Amino acid sequence: MKRLISILMILFLSVSLNGCSLFSSFFEDKPYGQFTIWADGVYYPYLNDVAKKFMQHNKLIEIEVKLVDSENYIVKYLKNKVNKSVDMPSAVVLKGSSMLNVYKDNKDSFRNVNSEIFELSSSYTESRVHEVKINKNMYGIPLSSSPMVLVIDEKKLIEYGYTKENLKTWEDVCTVGSEIYSKSNGKDVLFKMNKQQCIELFEILVMQLKNNDEYFYLSDYNSTISRAKLIINNLKTKHALQITEKSSNSVAGIGTYKDIIELSGKNNDKEYVVTNVPAANIGGNTFVSGEGSNLIVTEQSENISGLVQFLKYLSTDKNAIEGLKEYNIFPALRNVYNIKLFDKKYSAFKDDKVLSRLSSIALKEDVVYNKMEIVNYIKDNYDSLIGK
Secondary structure: OHHHHHHHHHHHHHHHHHHHHHHHHHHHHOOOEEEEEEEOOOHHHHHHHHHHHHHHHOOOEEEEEEEOOOHHHHHHHHHHHOOOOOOOOOEEEEEHHHHHHHHHHOOOOOOOOHHHHHHHHHHEOHHHHHHHEEOOEEOEEEOOOEEOEEEEEHHHHHHOOOOHHHOOEHHHHHHHHHHHHHHOOOOOOOEEEOHHHHHHHHHHHHHHHOOOOOOOOHHHHHHHHHHHHHHHHHHHHOOOEEEOOOOOOOOEEEEOHHHHHHHHHHOOOOOEEEEEOOEOOOOOOOOOEEOOEEEEEOOOOOOOHHHHHHHHHHOOHHHHHHHHHHHOOOOOEHHHHHOOOOOHHHOOEOOOOHHHHHHHHHHHOOOOOOHHHHHHHHHHOHHHHOOO
16 A cells, blocks of 8 residues: 555656646747837837737736837936846847947947847848947847938929939039029029938948948048038039928938828828939949847846847737838838739829839948948037038
8 A cells, every 4th residue: 555655746746747747848939028118209009019019929928018219218217227237128229320439438238139130130121230230249120211212292303394303413403503503693502401310321331432342441431421421512512402490391312111191191282202312423322221120139047038039029020011111111021022002192292203213222332341330430520621
């Protein structure tokens, strides 16, 4: 009898231990955890919607998306709170230049997730992937891209005897802009830009004027910056460019997908056309993008399996297309660029191939590994480079 009881006890303990092991293994094999994402603007509702759908199929993972005032708030918070576990987000929406800005103050601000999400790299253009990298370490995934185009009030341009074909180079822009200003007695200006738009214009010029290298070396800085500065000064001197913080219409402008959508909604009485930005010289580079936004990992805890699973879920064509259609977020996923989409919001545009044009620019833009350093340099030296 005692022998039987001993055998039963051994069997019971064996089953119990194996059960615990299996139970533990179940959770170890499945991604899990609670994570918080900070986002501003349109990225808040977009990520919030994606997170809700994600959690329906991933019951062990909780993703909370919090709305913050601005990207500047995130930058300041990370700089001040880094290395303090209290109230730190798991991931944040940041542009590459802002990420680099924070990183230079404290290298522990972000988490290198290269090994966890390296497989996602091929889903994005090489240029965009480098905006989430520092020293070859990958800290997150791209959320959006910002191909730059020339948006023209065609009706107004024709009034002065010109078409978009007359704006192929920046020299053309100076000539046409000067004529428009003169003929209108200063009433109309070809370009009216605020500070941020001027920074983007300078960035475009640097990308067009630099040597054909994947790195923008310091030895190339002086000559390229000087040439870009000269073009800006010529545009201002010829009255083709007016820098103003006041909201005012101009005959043309440099814009992104977001700008196109806003224009088509506000100015249905105007007839806009979209074309590539002017080149630095005849036949020069017209495929240039501004900064996109990214989802950057800040979580420092040992377990990030659930967050990694969310990043993979986010990097799908379906979610990217939803972001485009519902939130006007131009996608960073390269596969989406090959999907033919038509957006009726372009009612004010004659060109029904706007998305194709933007996609082509995103795919063809030059890869510059240290592009974010260039952007920060332009921002930090705005007054001396561009002035008022």
